[in-house]
Amino acid sequence: MNASRTARERVRAELIREITDIARRHLATDGAGGLSLRAVARDMGMVSSAIYRYFPSRDDLLTALIIDGYNAIGEAVEIADTGCARDDFTGRWLAVCHAVRTWALDHPHEHALLYGSPVPGYQAPEDTIGPATRYTVVYGRIISEAHVAGRLTPPDMCPAPPEVLSSDAEAVRQVMPGVSDDVVARGIVAWTGLFGMVSFELFGQFNNVITHRRELFEHNMLCLAHLIGLPPTPGA
Amino acid sequence: MNASRTARERVRAELIREITDIARRHLATDGAGGLSLRAVARDMGMVSSAIYRYFPSRDDLLTALIIDGYNAIGEAVEIADTGCARDDFTGRWLAVCHAVRTWALDHPHEHALLYGSPVPGYQAPEDTIGPATRYTVVYGRIISEAHVAGRLTPPDMCPAPPEVLSSDAEAVRQVMPGVSDDVVARGIVAWTGLFGMVSFELFGQFNNVITHRRELFEHNMLCLAHLIGLPPTPGA
DNA sequence: GGTCGTCAAGAGCAGTGCTCTCATTTTCTC
DNA sequence: GAGAAAATGAGAGCACTGCTCTTGACGACC
Numbered sequence: 001m002n003a004s005r006t007a008r009e010r011v012r013a014e015l016i017r018e019i020t021d022i023a024r025r026h027l028a029t030d031g032a033g034g035l036s037l038r039a040v041a042r043d044m045g046m047v048s049s050a051i052y053r054y055f056p057s058r059d060d061l062l063t064a065l066i067i068d069g070y071n072a073i074g075e076a077v078e079i080a081d082t083g084c085a086r087d088d089f090t091g092r093w094l095a096v097c098h099a100v101r102t103w104a105l106d107h108p109h110e111h112a113l114l115y116g117s118p119v120p121g122y123q124a125p126e127d128t129i130g131p132a133t134r135y136t137v138v139y140g141r142i143i144s145e146a147h148v149a150g151r152l153t154p155p156d157m158c159p160a161p162p163e164v165l166s167s168d169a170e171a172v173r174q175v176m177p178g179v180s181d182d183v184v185a186r187g188i189v190a191w192t193g194l195f196g197m198v199s200f201e202l203f204g205q206f207n208n209v210i211t212h213r214r215e216l217f218e219h220n221m222l223c224l225a226h227l228i229g230l231p232p233t234p235g236a
Numbered sequence: 237m238n239a240s241r242t243a244r245e246r247v248r249a250e251l252i253r254e255i256t257d258i259a260r261r262h263l264a265t266d267g268a269g270g271l272s273l274r275a276v277a278r279d280m281g282m283v284s285s286a287i288y289r290y291f292p293s294r295d296d297l298l299t300a301l302i303i304d305g306y307n308a309i310g311e312a313v314e315i316a317d318t319g320c321a322r323d324d325f326t327g328r329w330l331a332v333c334h335a336v337r338t339w340a341l342d343h344p345h346e347h348a349l350l351y352g353s354p355v356p357g358y359q360a361p362e363d364t365i366g367p368a369t370r371y372t373v374v375y376g377r378i379i380s381e382a383h384v385a386g387r388l389t390p391p392d393m394c395p396a397p398p399e400v401l402s403s404d405a406e407a408v409r410q411v412m413p414g415v416s417d418d419v420v421a422r423g424i425v426a427w428t429g430l431f432g433m434v435s436f437e438l439f440g441q442f443n444n445v446i447t448h449r450r451e452l453f454e455h456n457m458l459c460l461a462h463l464i465g466l467p468p469t470p471g472a
Numbered sequence: 473g474g475t476c477g478t479c480a481a482g483a484g485c486a487g488t489g490c491t492c493t494c495a496t497t498t499t500c501t502c
Numbered sequence: 503g504a505g506a507a508a509a510t511g512a513g514a515g516c517a518c519t520g521c522t523c524t525t526g527a528c529g530a531c532c
Contacts, residue, residue, distance in 0.1 A: 050480050117352025155393045158459040168446050189456045196432020210404050220425045223394040
């Protein structure tokens, strides 16, 4: 019967969820390198070998956590964006930036897993690509919608990007339709600036130097918003 | 006798150097997490416990590698800077950027060790602070000298940084004397943008999207140079 | 009712960081 | 120069890791 089969599959799905939950807890305390299948099994009252029925290897468990992480940050960014007035493009950009930073500060080890050095020997499988780009859709949409609304006025200070970059810009336009190569390049500057700032704060490069980190972050993200060409004030 | 004492100390120093060299080779192939004291000992024809006479723990060996890495990147940056005409501030900035990127691409695991996620359980000791800031001196000097030469003209696009950041700016001015809070903030934007860009390229965030990475990097760094206010052309 | 797939359990392998003891060698001191 | 002291290398051992293999039990399906 199909119902009984799903009964078994349901307990299996439940166990998988429980394993990833416990693994995430371990990740939060010990970091990616300290994630131990045996420890997770102990917490579940299982013998270590039984875990391998659900995750064939440690890397597979890591992959599951990575996908969850990308989705979590994607969701946080989506919520932050939808909480703003649609025509407040700079406000939306700042909200997204703060969402990324707050999530990173709340889940430092998960952020490190997603955006820090790759775990040695671990090769990210293709399953992670989709969730990894989830938040970039929001990011690109803000810039794209500002462009469509005629509210994107990049200051005249950068030279035009070289011709050779136009094919790459075309790829980026999949999440940022309609904008020029120049805006794409500026968008990447802001994008890498955002994550550079968060990673520096998280990985300790600001230690003993920067104390008002939230204020500096906000100011710098505002500066990057203006670099892209987002308007200083919402509305007309 | 003093000479005989140095005899023993000399072989000790030689062994320490050999250990770090082999460890660096392992680091280059297996990454920080895969660095094994036993494997290093095997390569040296030693028994594993003997290594502990020279490095009390794996973390101490990592610390030595980190210090070496910071010094290596600092030296690379210094060489890149001194290869430029002193009044070509934008050229010096670009040279430094390329030096950072090239070193990172040549030593990906070492870059990850320095600027990626912290190794789990590893706490950077104070010995690393000095070497860690070595390259920032070069970085700050470029901006500072451009300012003194009256060739720093930041485009009017960012709001003034909030008052609360002035104490942090004061700290940064230790390596960037004379410049305003606004320039300090812009300098941090460019600084984090540089490392964000390099880390994204190195950690695979550009996979399947950006192909002309050197060109994009050069263009974006030029864009950041103009954000700081570095002049478009050298000389007057 | 019999068969087959799924599962938990346990033993075991090869590897890790690290500690301890013991013998040897080198250095320092009287 | 003889003896004490320090430094060094070797080996065994502990507790831990990821992972594999085998065994026996349970549940689902024909």
